[in-house]
Amino acid sequence: MNAPAKLRIATASLAGCFGCHMSFLDIDERLLELIDLVEFDRTPLTDIKTCHPCDLGLIEGGVCNAENVHVLRTFRQNCKTLVAIGACAVNGGLPAQRNHLDLRDILETIYETEGGLARGTHIPNDPELPLPLNRVHPIHEIVKVDYFLPGCPPSADAIWKFLTDLIAGRTPTLGHGLLRYD
Amino acid sequence: MTEKDIIDTILTKHGREGTRLLQILREVQEALGWLSPPAITAIARGIGWPRAKVEATAAFYSFFHLRPRGKYCLLWSDNIIDRMQGSRELMHRLCEKLWLEPGRLSEDGLVFVHTTSDIGMGDQGPALLINYRVATAMTPERVDAMAELIRAQTPLAEWPAEWFAVADNVRKAGPLLSSFTPGSALRAALARGAEAQLAEIGASRLRGRGGAGFPTQRKWQACREAPLKEGQTRIVICNADEGEPGTFKDRLLLTRYADLVFEGMTIAAYVLGARKGFLYLRGEYRYLLEALDAKLDERRRAGLLGHAILGVADFDFDIEIHLGAGAYVCGEESALIESLEGKPGRPRVRPPFPVTHGYLEQPTIVNNVETFACVTRIAEHGAEWFARLGTPQSTGTKLFSVSGDVVRPGIYEYPFGTTVAEVLEAAGVAQCVQGVQVSGASGTTLTGDELSRRLCFEDVPTAGALMVFDCRRDMFEAARNFAHFFAHESCGFCTPCRVGTQVVARLMDKLAAGHGSQYDIQELSKLSRLMKNASHCGLGQTACNPIVDTLAKFRPAYERRLMTLDFVPAFDLDAELSQARQxxxxxxEAAHLFTAQG
Structure with a gap:
């Protein structure tokens, strides 16, 4: 019998701090066990830039600009299962703190008011740059999300439990101690 | 009198008792217009509670205002039935005339217009509370005249009295709603003796009329057997917090048959050996307070309340009326008791149950208004007579509050076991029936094909509300209205209910706006299960009943709103870039996002 086909996984960090990816790497030597079961598509680990058809997509961070929307949609179109990992993807997290302020005021205060930046600085309008959204959104407000893994970041053990459950075909459950929101 | 003197007089009247905090807050607000920070401080000092605790109570109840609410505060009843009668249009008409937005105090601080949960006038809407006085049967003409009166700052006492008339609308009376001689039932109970009277109630197989149908005798027995500590007494509470949307039968009992209710409470006191009773009257029924107090006085003078009732030595019992302040959750008995103790109305963790640890830790029974009226009739006519009415497991008659698309909305008394069709036939249905919401927002939704179902605990249990929707109506809108009702009324104590009711309301809005997909419908079903299983009290556990029922029975009303097969955001994504574009x-091209997926 042939060995079962490896699961294809893509990951991305949107409006996040890469802390969830760091926590993922904290599974340490279990990475070697994991690599026997999966292969990586687009992820900061492989430096592949676009997402191809995958079994599993892991998203860290919320959605703060137009590019985040495009990346997230590409993931949704390509991944059979999409997972929100960490406080920002689940709830908007720290970046969503700006939702209490008007984006126009933020841009004006930062770029047009004397003080912080070099003289003559203006709000950048290069078409290369993605425009920020009025508000930062958790990813489930933009696309359908299949699973949520909370935590800031979720611990390596939680990520490991979650992934091994999924890979084995079990509905992931995080028991006491692994399911936490801080 | 200065504000300080006014507050002091009210505090003295209530003996500076913290347990009377709701009454103190209401009376201070009635005198001063709102509860200012200095007023809260003075009240806290007066009753010797921490200020934060007083403010927590004041902030919990919708009818207490920690900010000015103007000289005129107009709250439109916002149940789906009121809406079907045109309440929304009338509210907006009033706002237009007065140049204001709902929910915002006018610039000159004169008037505030907003909505409130059902005020129990479904048979004579659209209705509203004007400075917490019920006004009914509103029309565009009345609203126009009202705007003039407000602009001219005419005192409420000079407004047309007919606006404040509340009709009884008794459409069919039975043995419960018949003539009664005060004292006759109590005398019969005394002649039987306490134990025999309790047995009589057991033999009648009386079940609670508030909806859950708990056997009354079992509740009373447990309370009667609960040990008393030094200085304690047993407590009889009548739950008149009739907050379930579409229900208004207790309004009638308290207006026309208060003797039946008070006598039932007195019989309970005799059976239990209770010395203290409360009628917890919902704030919306404030207009009944004076008449009920007068009725209590009348009964005291007749020797039916107070010391040595009917000459029986040691039979001392009296009743106090406590007004609620606009919190649906206080219909739950342990939340009601918290409220009676002057606290926010949050349901307690049970056990211990109120029958052993209720009001101030004393053994307490809480029964529905109608249950006490039934107790009086059982004492008067005997258990055998009562048990002959209705069905084996649901004895007696039941009052039904019928509203919505019927010719004759109002109160109907029928034996338990009557079919929905029978009641509707009496009420008169001009169009075909699409659906009937039985027992209020937390009840059961029936389709037009289920009208042969019987109203009793064996089939469709009910606290008595029937809201009728004919074929012109949209059952999705009914469910959405209920979702918002629960989101507003959740007490906030437990997360499944506090968050769940909000998420459900938002999902229903998303569907209503045409942004919904099958995923959102699945999410509704998932949330319904979660809230049913994980909520702390009945509010959260039943909040999704109308969603579950309408999803099963009126699914096309949901599906026709689905504009897309794919999940889409609830908001316009392109508009989310508007500020950055500006x-x-x-x-x-990159400065735009399109909602449809590419």
């Missing part, structure tokens, strides 16, 4: 003056 600030960068960009309009290139």
């Amino acid at each position: 600030m960068t003056r960009r309009d290139d």
